[in-house]
Amino acid sequence: MTGYLVAILTFVSLAVLIGFALNVQWGQAGMINFGLAGFYGVGAYTAAILSKQGVDGFTATVAAIALTAAISAVVSLATIRLREDYLAITTLAFSESVRLVLMNETWLTGGTNGIRDIPRPLVGLIGGQYYEAFFLALCLALVAIVYAVLDRIIRSPFGRAMRAVREDDVVAATLGKNVLALRVKAFAIGGAVIGLAGALHAYYFSYIDPGEFAGFITVYAFMTVIVGGKGSNRGLLVGACTVMVLLEGTRFLKDFVPFLSAQQAASLRLALIGAGLILILIYRPDGLAREYRLSVQNPSRPDANS
Amino acid sequence: MNFSLSRRQLMGGIAALPFASRLAYAQTNEPIRIGVLAPLTGGGGPYGVDIVKASKLAADQINAAGGVLGGRKIELFVEDDETSATAAVKAARKLLDIDKVVAITAVWGSAPILAVRPLTLEKNVVLTALGSADEVTEGDTKGLVWRFQARASSWGEPAARAVLKGGYKKIGLLHLQNPFVASMIPAFLSTIKQGGARVVSDVEFKPDQPSYRAEIEKVYAAEPDAIFVPGYVNQFTSIAKEIYRGGYKGKVFSLTIAAAAGIDGSSPFVKNVGKEVAEGIEHVQPISPLDRPEYKAFVKALGAPDGTVFPFAALQYDAINVLAVAIEKAKSANPVEFAREIRTVTNGPGTKVATGAEALALVRKGEAIDFTGAGQDLKFDERGELIGRPFLHQVIRDGKDVIVGTVGGAA
Numbered sequence: 001m002t003g004y005l006v007a008i009l010t011f012v013s014l015a016v017l018i019g020f021a022l023n024v025q026w027g028q029a030g031m032i033n034f035g036l037a038g039f040y041g042v043g044a045y046t047a048a049i050l051s052k053q054g055v056d057g058f059t060a061t062v063a064a065i066a067l068t069a070a071i072s073a074v075v076s077l078a079t080i081r082l083r084e085d086y087l088a089i090t091t092l093a094f095s096e097s098v099r100l101v102l103m104n105e106t107w108l109t110g111g112t113n114g115i116r117d118i119p120r121p122l123v124g125l126i127g128g129q130y131y132e133a134f135f136l137a138l139c140l141a142l143v144a145i146v147y148a149v150l151d152r153i154i155r156s157p158f159g160r161a162m163r164a165v166r167e168d169d170v171v172a173a174t175l176g177k178n179v180l181a182l183r184v185k186a187f188a189i190g191g192a193v194i195g196l197a198g199a200l201h202a203y204y205f206s207y208i209d210p211g212e213f214a215g216f217i218t219v220y221a222f223m224t225v226i227v228g229g230k231g232s233n234r235g236l237l238v239g240a241c242t243v244m245v246l247l248e249g250t251r252f253l254k255d256f257v258p259f260l261s262a263q264q265a266a267s268l269r270l271a272l273i274g275a276g277l278i279l280i281l282i283y284r285p286d287g288l289a290r291e292y293r294l295s296v297q298n299p300s301r302p303d304a305n306s
Numbered sequence: 307m308n309f310s311l312s313r314r315q316l317m318g319g320i321a322a323l324p325f326a327s328r329l330a331y332a333q334t335n336e337p338i339r340i341g342v343l344a345p346l347t348g349g350g351g352p353y354g355v356d357i358v359k360a361s362k363l364a365a366d367q368i369n370a371a372g373g374v375l376g377g378r379k380i381e382l383f384v385e386d387d388e389t390s391a392t393a394a395v396k397a398a399r400k401l402l403d404i405d406k407v408v409a410i411t412a413v414w415g416s417a418p419i420l421a422v423r424p425l426t427l428e429k430n431v432v433l434t435a436l437g438s439a440d441e442v443t444e445g446d447t448k449g450l451v452w453r454f455q456a457r458a459s460s461w462g463e464p465a466a467r468a469v470l471k472g473g474y475k476k477i478g479l480l481h482l483q484n485p486f487v488a489s490m491i492p493a494f495l496s497t498i499k500q501g502g503a504r505v506v507s508d509v510e511f512k513p514d515q516p517s518y519r520a521e522i523e524k525v526y527a528a529e530p531d532a533i534f535v536p537g538y539v540n541q542f543t544s545i546a547k548e549i550y551r552g553g554y555k556g557k558v559f560s561l562t563i564a565a566a567a568g569i570d571g572s573s574p575f576v577k578n579v580g581k582e583v584a585e586g587i588e589h590v591q592p593i594s595p596l597d598r599p600e601y602k603a604f605v606k607a608l609g610a611p612d613g614t615v616f617p618f619a620a621l622q623y624d625a626i627n628v629l630a631v632a633i634e635k636a637k638s639a640n641p642v643e644f645a646r647e648i649r650t651v652t653n654g655p656g657t658k659v660a661t662g663a664e665a666l667a668l669v670r671k672g673e674a675i676d677f678t679g680a681g682q683d684l685k686f687d688e689r690g691e692l693i694g695r696p697f698l699h700q701v702i703r704d705g706k707d708v709i710v711g712t713v714g715g716a717a
Contacts, residue, residue, distance in 0.1 A: 007396070
């Protein structure tokens with residue numbers, strides 16, 4: 001039981017990290033990223049390939065973060081000449097390209113067979129028995145750190161500028177903001193967080209293959225952000241838990257309906273997940289929480305007047 | 307700040323995670339819990355239903371015959387691996403930590419197997435796999451990983467024998483670049499050479515190409531009498547069409563997973579390419595010998611028409627039976643102990659028995675047995691590898707599969 005809970009909470013932490021990234025890119029800066037899975041794959045494969053080469057876990061993770069952030073910045077440059085909606089298509093195409101590279105560049109990625117036995121960081125020090133718990137603690141700590149950092153960014157003048165660009169980029173440009181630079185930075189910040197999540201994914205599963213970095217990761221991330229409340233990182237924590245309850249809770253439900261065949265139960269489970277989401281969106285269309293907003297009701301914040 | 311969310315709500319959300327979990331009670335007569343982690347949705351979906359049905363059939367028969375270890379029943383816990391590594395890991399965690407299974411069976415496809423394997427090894431639980439990738443049984447398996455399927459590298463020899471049977475001398479090889487296919491190539495080449503034929507062209511293709519024309523021209527440039535095209539159904543569909551359109555002469559061989567027409571011509575391959583293109587294509591794959599009485603009995607008990615080919619379900623049926631018999635033999639439901647008895651009950655020497663119930667009765671009496679399953683006469687090597695898997699050689703006639711014969715028992 002404990003082992004299962006630890007595993008589920010680790011999955012929730014990963015989902016929260018991806019959600020944070022999407023919340024910066026889409027929630028704050030208004031840039032739709034339909035290629036999350038591809039960026040996630042870049043992070044995971046970077047960490048996995050470097051670790052297999054004997055690079056230590058910390059360095060490999062930093063490299064994964066840096067590379068994913070850099071690639072995100074480059075992809076977001078597509079917005080120079082395209083309307084922002086087209087970023088959705090660009091990112092989708094990017095994610096597909098990543099998948100093809102992962103599948104075909106066998107010398108680097110192992111092709112469809114994936115990479116297995118990825119060395120887990122510090123496993124010798126912690127020992128196999130407590131590693132799962134250690135890994136969860138590591139993930140939770142990283143979630144806390146990323147939350148704190150993003151919170152500062154969102155509340156900073158840079159965060160306000162990001163939201164201004166999201167609401168109306170022409171107005172932001174008229175006010176002297178460099179819209180392109182803001183977008184590239186926002187996308188790179190999100191990319192860095194996705195890279196971190198990807199690296200953690202590789203270490204947790206210690207096995208990755210191209211099939212895992214498919215569209216459903218993107219879909220779950222959007223679910224998490226929409227349920228949690230677009231733009232709100234605190235709501236996201238609840239959103240990720242809610243989505244995981246839907247995903248995993250339905251697993252137990254079928255143990256109580258013995259009259260269904262295995263495949264009916266499996267299909268019903270997927271249907272229930274969809275129904276749950278629809279209900280949430282009907283009764284809480286803006287998600288469970290709202291984005292950070294300056295408000296006269298709460299004048300205690302010193303930065304509220306800046 | 308207007309957060310509508312309190313810390314209490316947050317904790318409530320986390321606490322609600324395992325809201326419907328069932329607790330395991332320690333009882334002396336508690337059932338033996340076995341996990342069935344089958345592909346019910348996703349790419350393996352078409353096979354999953356039969357795999358689960360076959361598992362339930364085996365468990366019901368064993369329980370009707372009095373169960374194991376003095377009346378303990380076999381209880382199955384079915385989970386969907388969604389044919390994905392990530393989903394398989396989540397489901398396996400639930401099976402291992404909450405259902406406390408002694409074995410996870412039926413895992414299909416190399417990605418889910420390789421992802422689940424470290425978890426079962428860590429918990430010292432038996433893993434039986436229905437996938438072919440060589441890596442499944444490689445490395446330290448602690449004697450806990452058992453493959454109820456032919457290893458990928460053993461596919462090459464029977465495929466070559468099927469080609470040689472037609473008397474072809476100049477063979478072209480057009481194969482998918484993929485580890486599963488790559489591992490069958492060396493044996494294919496050496497068998498062709500030993501059979502007095504020669505491989506005149508060897509061309510690789512990649513999955514998801516928009517066209518395979520360049521590769522096809524290259525393989526036919528050396529004018530082979532027959533070509534062998536191992537790959538999956540989506541690529542083989544395009545390749546078969548382009549070969550037909552190009553008007554190339556010569557026999558085409560492939561794998562049944564790619565080129566199966568089905569006994570009633572209902573396969574996606576024939577539907578997509580049409581009867582004319584499919585006519586005369588021959589294909590090979592490890593399969594249960596359809597005329598074995600044990601297999602016929604299994605097909606009947608499953609309620610399917612005589613002659614139905616189950617690529618995976620028969621071996622999963624055998625896997626549940628073998629585990630039950632091994633548990634009885636070891637007098638223990640401890641996976642490390644009963645895994646040691648798997649080879650004892652399947653490889654013999656001992657009385658040949660075909661059903662789980664008969665095998666259990668003899669083992670209870672303390673007799674040595676040699677369990678022969680529905681899928682084949684089961685034999686394992688010391689790495690947990692199923693050996694002697696027969697291969698079925700079929701040809702497509704008028705849009706339907708016609709059996710040519712069996713080739714192999716490959717080692």
